[in-house]
Amino acid sequence: MTAASPLRHRASVLSNRRVAQDTWWLELDSPGIAAASRPGQFVMIGYGIENTAAPFLPRPFSVGWRAADGRVGILLRAFGPGTTRMARLRPGEDVLLLGPLGRPFELGRDRPIVCVAGGVGLAPFLFLADEARTAGRDVRLLYGERTGGRVFDPELLASLAGGPAEVWTEDGAVGQRGLVLEGIDWSADRVLLGCGPSLMLRALAESAAERGVALQVSVEEHMGCGVGTCQGCVVPRADGGWAKACTDGPVFEASELAWSP
Amino acid sequence: MVPVSAVGARGGSAPPRSNDPRPRLAQTLFGVEFQSPVLLASGTCGYGREYDGLIPLDRIGGLVTKAVSVEPRTGNPPHRIAETPAGMINAIGLHNVGLDRFISEKLPWLRDNLERARVFVNVVGRTVEDYAEVVSRLDVEEGFLGYEINVSCPNVKGGTMFGTDEAALAELVGRLRTCTERPIVVKLTPNVPDIGVFARLCEEEGADGLSAINTFPGMLIDVDRRRPVIGNVSGGVSGPAILPMGVYLTWRASRASSLPIMGIGGIRSARDALQYILAGASLVQVGTALFVDPSSAEAVHEGLEAHLERHAISSLTEMVGALELPAPPPPDAGTSG
Numbered sequence: 001m002t003a004a005s006p007l008r009h010r011a012s013v014l015s016n017r018r019v020a021q022d023t024w025w026l027e028l029d030s031p032g033i034a035a036a037s038r039p040g041q042f043v044m045i046g047y048g049i050e051n052t053a054a055p056f057l058p059r060p061f062s063v064g065w066r067a068a069d070g071r072v073g074i075l076l077r078a079f080g081p082g083t084t085r086m087a088r089l090r091p092g093e094d095v096l097l098l099g100p101l102g103r104p105f106e107l108g109r110d111r112p113i114v115c116v117a118g119g120v121g122l123a124p125f126l127f128l129a130d131e132a133r134t135a136g137r138d139v140r141l142l143y144g145e146r147t148g149g150r151v152f153d154p155e156l157l158a159s160l161a162g163g164p165a166e167v168w169t170e171d172g173a174v175g176q177r178g179l180v181l182e183g184i185d186w187s188a189d190r191v192l193l194g195c196g197p198s199l200m201l202r203a204l205a206e207s208a209a210e211r212g213v214a215l216q217v218s219v220e221e222h223m224g225c226g227v228g229t230c231q232g233c234v235v236p237r238a239d240g241g242w243a244k245a246c247t248d249g250p251v252f253e254a255s256e257l258a259w260s261p
Numbered sequence: 262m263v264p265v266s267a268v269g270a271r272g273g274s275a276p277p278r279s280n281d282p283r284p285r286l287a288q289t290l291f292g293v294e295f296q297s298p299v300l301l302a303s304g305t306c307g308y309g310r311e312y313d314g315l316i317p318l319d320r321i322g323g324l325v326t327k328a329v330s331v332e333p334r335t336g337n338p339p340h341r342i343a344e345t346p347a348g349m350i351n352a353i354g355l356h357n358v359g360l361d362r363f364i365s366e367k368l369p370w371l372r373d374n375l376e377r378a379r380v381f382v383n384v385v386g387r388t389v390e391d392y393a394e395v396v397s398r399l400d401v402e403e404g405f406l407g408y409e410i411n412v413s414c415p416n417v418k419g420g421t422m423f424g425t426d427e428a429a430l431a432e433l434v435g436r437l438r439t440c441t442e443r444p445i446v447v448k449l450t451p452n453v454p455d456i457g458v459f460a461r462l463c464e465e466e467g468a469d470g471l472s473a474i475n476t477f478p479g480m481l482i483d484v485d486r487r488r489p490v491i492g493n494v495s496g497g498v499s500g501p502a503i504l505p506m507g508v509y510l511t512w513r514a515s516r517a518s519s520l521p522i523m524g525i526g527g528i529r530s531a532r533d534a535l536q537y538i539l540a541g542a543s544l545v546q547v548g549t550a551l552f553v554d555p556s557s558a559e560a561v562h563e564g565l566e567a568h569l570e571r572h573a574i575s576s577l578t579e580m581v582g583a584l585e586l587p588a589p590p591p592p593d594a595g596t597s598g
């Protein structure tokens with residue numbers, strides 16, 4: 001294996017706080033994963049082999065943030081029974097972690113970075129903005145939610161990401177009313193990155209393709225192993241065939257993937 | 262053609278003498294030593310390499326590769342997997358690199374990096390000749406012990422044909438017997454009225470072993486969208502949910518034939534593995550549990566070792582098929598209701 005092997009270990013929950021409607025910010029104690037992660041990579045979080053209740057299979061989460069003291073931050077939204085149970089994790093409980101996994105974002109050098117986040121697609125960009133801003137890069141973080149109630153606690157967001165986000169909501173309750181894509185200045189020269197629901201990513205990818213602008217996206221798919229063995233997590237490639245979200249991605253050049261419905 | 266497995270009787274070689282340093286979990290099967298009865302199941306460990314660094318393959322019994330077909334197969338549309346109660350459903354569609362790339366890209370790693378782990382190549386095809394071509398062309402290669410013939414994958418159109426049709430299965434096994442002297446293990450489908458009939462038939466046609474079982478056909482519906490969750494509509498169910506069915510079918514297969522059996526389905530602990538072993542399995546395979554925790558196969562191995570030590574059992578072979586039935590046995594333990 002060329003890349004370092006992922007780590008597998010039990011990690012304590014250090015804190016879990018509600019940061020918006022249905023949305024939690026979970027901090028886990030994993031110095032190894034904190035040190036090895038790069039923005040765009042993910043971890044599998046599970047309850048271990050004794051457990052058969054949902055979530056039975058571990059779930060992939062972007063590394064949402066990391067700290068030098070070994071904390072790893074995870075942005076979690078309760079969608080179904082598995083994530084609802086995870087939202088109830090309390091300090092002192094532990095989970096089984098596997099990671100870091102997958103291909104990170106390529107940030108190049110010097111050019112400004114524009115991150116376009118939809119919903120919990122915010123997660124990798126908290127980490128990315130924090131690291132890139134610390135390294136002196138200019139980072140714009142555009143963040144859209146359907147409703148104001150779902151917008152991540154702005155104070156915590158700014159402290160994690162090393163600065164605020166420009167917020168867009170469809171109901172206009174917080175930030176500007178409209179879709180986050182409206183915030184993109186297509187004329188600027190920048191590294192453009194996207195993460196969010198598949199409909200948003202498709203619209204973003206189509207806009208970027210029309211304008212001949214390079215775009216990296218982080219995609220989501222159901223996962224089994226997270227390490228490339230099961231072929232369960234495929235997304236369609238532009239050239240036909242399938243790519244594995246877990247090891248070929250989760251970050252792809254948008255032009256590598258097929259976007260038609 | 263003479264099958265290579267001189268061992269014949271289920272359970273392998275005689276138990277070690279008291280001064281024999283042989284590890285308790287070691288068995289001789291298919292003419293070679295297995296240091297551990299725990300293997301990784303087909304489709305859940307890729308071609309081995311993907312788990313390098315996470316699973317110490319040379320500490321367990323070995324692995325079974327993802328299915329290999331003559332032509333590369335692209336597999337099914339997403340979602341290919343989803344969680345079910347105490348398990349999962351998958352319709353990967355036998356996505357695999359095909360025989361040529363398996364030989365040039367996957368087999369060399371297995372050959373060069375594994376010393377003690379035993380490798381079976383899982384073989385799939387649409388016709389008898391497909392299977393025969395894979396087996397014949399692989400046979401001259403190094404890096405694996407034998408074949409696990411997948412006649413039971415429910416995911417490709419017609420995929421259940423060989424596994425549910427006695428005449429077709431007999432023809433397939435008979436034909437493959439002429440292609441190789443390596444061990445042929447037939448992986449049985451649970452989707453038949455009497456698995457014993459198929460177990461016996463494989464033995465008669467010259468197979469060296471059986472794997473029991475593959476996944477159960479199943480379906481999962483997203484009630485909000487009124488759509489199947491799985492892109493292929495239906496898929497195969499695996500994981501702890503199928504453990505009792507796997508144990509039962511292993512027991513039925515072991516009563517019907519004397520071939521060594523690899524027990525599969527829902528195994529995630531040594532006690533699960535022991536159920537299969539008492540029911541008649543000599544080896545076991547861990548599949549879905551690897552997704553929950555890649556350490557689970559090693560944990561099953563260590564748990565078995567600890568169990569034998571605790572109960573002062575000098576060899577695992579003493580446990581194989583050692584199920585004690587109540588006397589008198591129920592008139593037909595094979596029915597329910």
Ligand SMILES: Cc1cc2nc3c(=O)[nH]c(=O)nc-3n(C[C@H](O)[C@H](O)[C@H](O)COP(=O)(O)O)c2cc1C
Pocket residue numbers: 224230232302303304305327328351353355383411414448474475476498499500501503525526527528546547548549550
């Ligand atoms: C994602 C996935 C892929 C599989 N692919 C194959 C395959 O290619 N060939 C095969 O014979 N069995 C395949 N199986 C079946 C497993 O080898 C095993 O028989 C089954 O999953 C039951 O064991 P388990 O409950 O421990 O997973 C697959 C199972 C899963 C979950």
Ligand code: FES
Pocket residue numbers: 222223224225226227228229230231232233234244245246247
């Ligand atoms: S999750 Fe198993 S191959 Fe990607």
